[in-house]
Amino acid sequence: MSRGPAVTARMSDEELIRAFVDGSEDAFTLLVGKYKNPLVNFVYRILGDYDDALDVVQETFVRLHQKAHTYRPVAKFSTWIYTIASNLAKTDLRRRKWRVPVPARTGDVDSTPRHVFIDGGNRPDGSADRALLSEAVQKALMTLPEQFRQVVVLFYLEDLSYDEICAILRIGMGTLKSRLNRARTMLGHALGPMMRDDD
Amino acid sequence: MTDPRKTDERLKNIFSALPRAGAPDDFEERLRRKLALRAAGGPRLPRRFVLFAIPALSLVVVGTLSVLVYMTRFGAGEDVRSPSEGVPVASPSVVSPPGDSLRSGSPGVASPGIAPRSGAGAGDAPVSRLPEVRESIGTGQGGPGAVRPDAKAADEFRAKNRTVPGVFKAEQERTVGVSLSDSDAPAGSVVSADSGLVPDSLAVSDSVLTDSLHRRTDTAAVSPEPVREGGPPHR
Numbered sequence: 001m002s003r004g005p006a007v008t009a010r011m012s013d014e015e016l017i018r019a020f021v022d023g024s025e026d027a028f029t030l031l032v033g034k035y036k037n038p039l040v041n042f043v044y045r046i047l048g049d050y051d052d053a054l055d056v057v058q059e060t061f062v063r064l065h066q067k068a069h070t071y072r073p074v075a076k077f078s079t080w081i082y083t084i085a086s087n088l089a090k091t092d093l094r095r096r097k098w099r100v101p102v103p104a105r106t107g108d109v110d111s112t113p114r115h116v117f118i119d120g121g122n123r124p125d126g127s128a129d130r131a132l133l134s135e136a137v138q139k140a141l142m143t144l145p146e147q148f149r150q151v152v153v154l155f156y157l158e159d160l161s162y163d164e165i166c167a168i169l170r171i172g173m174g175t176l177k178s179r180l181n182r183a184r185t186m187l188g189h190a191l192g193p194m195m196r197d198d199d
Numbered sequence: 200m201t202d203p204r205k206t207d208e209r210l211k212n213i214f215s216a217l218p219r220a221g222a223p224d225d226f227e228e229r230l231r232r233k234l235a236l237r238a239a240g241g242p243r244l245p246r247r248f249v250l251f252a253i254p255a256l257s258l259v260v261v262g263t264l265s266v267l268v269y270m271t272r273f274g275a276g277e278d279v280r281s282p283s284e285g286v287p288v289a290s291p292s293v294v295s296p297p298g299d300s301l302r303s304g305s306p307g308v309a310s311p312g313i314a315p316r317s318g319a320g321a322g323d324a325p326v327s328r329l330p331e332v333r334e335s336i337g338t339g340q341g342g343p344g345a346v347r348p349d350a351k352a353a354d355e356f357r358a359k360n361r362t363v364p365g366v367f368k369a370e371q372e373r374t375v376g377v378s379l380s381d382s383d384a385p386a387g388s389v390v391s392a393d394s395g396l397v398p399d400s401l402a403v404s405d406s407v408l409t410d411s412l413h414r415r416t417d418t419a420a421v422s423p424e425p426v427r428e429g430g431p432p433h434r
Contacts, residue, residue: 036222044220156214
């Protein structure tokens with residue numbers, strides 16, 4: 001039996017977070033269920049490492065659990081939680097400079113990457129091309145500087161509006177457009193053969 | 200290819216064809232465990248500080264041990280030597296000459312038998328201005344047996360007052376019992392106010408004269424100011 005007000009899946013994010021602040025753990029569970037996949041996808045594309053992405057998203061929800069009372073409804077809840085995830089991803093990227101990579105042993109059973117694609121990306125039936133495409137795009141993304149990578153992922157992958165991206169990254173519209181333009185050019189060079197195929 | 204609109208369109212197609220990464224099935228379970236761990240764990244060291252924890256703890260331990268050793272060796276006070284210099288602290292029997300030592304702010308204590316260093320004992324007093332002190336200290340004669348400068352100053356004061364006609368001269372001669380200078384009185388005779396050799400205007404009682412002389416002598420012995428020619432110092 002959960003404490004706090006009754007919640008339903010049809011409630012808006014802002015109502016859910018208010019219910020969670022009022023003591024409803026069900027509201028928190030609903031928010032986690034709604035945002036876990038988009039956040040994992042977003043952070044994975046920025047970090048390029050699935051396990052790290054899972055850690056970052058878990059930490060994002062832990063922060064949400066601890067700091068929910070600090071949320072102010074001046075911005076959308078989605079913007080707020082994407083901002084938290086983006087900041088944690090940036091922190092993780094900075095920390096990587098000091099991290100010594102541990103090479104996987106060849107005899108390990110679990111040495112294969114355990115990506116989980118929610119729309120058939122890891123199914124064996126004819127989706128090998130998509131897996132290869134995913135890998136190639138991810139490689140190209142990792143060649144971009146961090147600030148350009150974030151812009152590209154939020155705009156092309158998460159399909160967010162200019163205003164939302166500006167709010168998440170806390171940058172101006174001019175900065176966003178400039179970064180997006182430069183990122184496009186860089187990505188066009190990085191994905192050269194793929195960009196020319198259909199011409 | 201170079202057309203931005205075309206590039207934008209192509210990128211949109213590529214990204215929409217990408218499979219979307221998602222959370223594993225046990226994501227909620229792991230999150231719940233993490234939250235429970237956080238709630239029960241209390242304060243914990245952030246991961247970025249773990250690297251520095253061991254060196255920092257080592258420094259704290261070494262510092263604490265150093266302080267303990269220092270306190271054990273030097274904190275009891277059985278040794279009067281200064282631990283930094285290894286020089287015994289000077290006894291206050293030797294007093295710096297009146298004037299410079301007081302003006303320079305030093306405590307007026309000099310280490311016996313040790314040449315003065317600037318900033319220690321002699322303070323900032325320029326040694327060249329104190330020839331007699333420099334000689335006595337520089338040659339190692341500043342020990343307890345050395346001539347005290349205040350005694351010297353008193354002698355000087357007395358010698359100067361010999362030239363003062365009248366009161367002091369008469370008093371000194373009366374006290375000592377001999378004539379100290381050429382006068383009308385015969386040698387060896389006691390001169391006093393009653394003798395008629397002192398003018399009436401200067402005639403005062405013996406007790407007042409004695410007190411006055413003693414007071415002035417004491418003042419001269421400790422006064423930092425030089426004795427002025429022709430009379431006692433003004434105050």
